[in-house]
Amino acid sequence: AQSVTQPDIHITVSEGASLELRCNYSYGATPYLFWYVQSPGQGLQLLLKYFSGDTLVQGIKGFEAEFKRSQSSFNLRKPSVHWSDAAEYFCAVGARSGGGADGLTFGKGTHLIIQP
Amino acid sequence: ETGVTQSPTHLIKTRGQQVTLRCSSQSGHNTVSWYQQALGQGPQFIFQYYREEENGRGNFPPRFSGLQFPNYSSELNVNALELDDSALYLCASSLLPEGKLFFGSGTQLSVL
Numbered sequence: 001a002q003s004v005t006q007p008d009i010h011i012t013v014s015e016g017a018s019l020e021l022r023c024n025y026s027y028g029a030t031p032y033l034f035w036y037v038q039s040p041g042q043g044l045q046l047l048l049k050y051f052s053g054d055t056l057v058q059g060i061k062g063f064e065a066e067f068k069r070s071q072s073s074f075n076l077r078k079p080s081v082h083w084s085d086a087a088e089y090f091c092a093v094g095a096r097s098g099g100g101a102d103g104l105t106f107g108k109g110t111h112l113i114i115q116p
Numbered sequence: 117e118t119g120v121t122q123s124p125t126h127l128i129k130t131r132g133q134q135v136t137l138r139c140s141s142q143s144g145h146n147t148v149s150w151y152q153q154a155l156g157q158g159p160q161f162i163f164q165y166y167r168e169e170e171n172g173r174g175n176f177p178p179r180f181s182g183l184q185f186p187n188y189s190s191e192l193n194v195n196a197l198e199l200d201d202s203a204l205y206l207c208a209s210s211l212l213p214e215g216k217l218f219f220g221s222g223t224q225l226s227v228l
Contacts, residue, residue: 004158043118043206043219044159090158096214101172103149103161104217 002027004091004107012113013081021076021110023091033074034092034104035065044090050074051097061085086114118142120209120220128226134195137223141188141209147171148190149217150182153204165190166213194225202227 003026013019025031032051036044048059055067065076074091088111094104119142129135141148147166151159161174165184179195188209194201204224208217 041221043120043208043221044217045118045219046216092158098210098213098215098217099149099161099164100214101164101166103151103164103172103174104159106158106160108156108158 002105006107006110008110010111014115019078019081023074025093031093035076036090038088083114118218122220122223126224133197137192139190139207145209147210147213149208150192151206197227
């Protein structure tokens with residue numbers, strides 16, 4: 001069965017500092033991998049996704065993620081965080097782009113707090 | 117702004133009751149997916165509807181059912197509500213079953 005683990009429930013980062021959110025996945029085949037962001041009272045917004053090709057993926061809002069097959073990881077990074085980045089971040093895995101008929105499997109999320 | 121709207125935003129029900137949640141997809145999107153997000157958890161896939169037919173289902177019992185209409189609206193129905201059904205319910209529309217998901221802001225359901 002597929003699963004996603006986000007080891008950090010909460011992360012606190014100072015504004016302007018770099019950020020890395022960890023994600024490990026378990027999947028039987030080559031997966032689609034996603035990072036979503038959820039702000040309070042909002043739905044999920046796609047930051048980036050990966051299926052094949054360059055293992056470093058660029059997304060919106062200055063985020064990037066690196067796929068490492070040997071470590072089953074897909075960590076999210078940002079060189080310099082802004083106060084507006086405070087939100088809940090979810091890593092997800094799926095068999096198809098957008099999930100398809102099997103849907104997406106999400107991790108439990110990492111709550112990002114930005115210190116002034 | 118994703119163009120996906122859900123109603124109501126909040127709802128309180130009693131155990132054993134039935135509830136209907138509504139979603140209006142982006143115009144032209146023929147696929148809608150529903151997810152349940154319990155407090156402190158990631159979203160869990162309930163099911164997907166494509167061209168008004170159930171196209172796939174997660175690990176949810178039959179008392180969770182849905183409908184999709186030709187006018188890009190859809191419903192999630194839950195019968196015999198249980199306390200554990202308390203959660204944020206998210207709908208997401210897409211142009212195709214494998215297309216990019218556009219999420220609504222969700223309906224917060226509380227079961228007392």
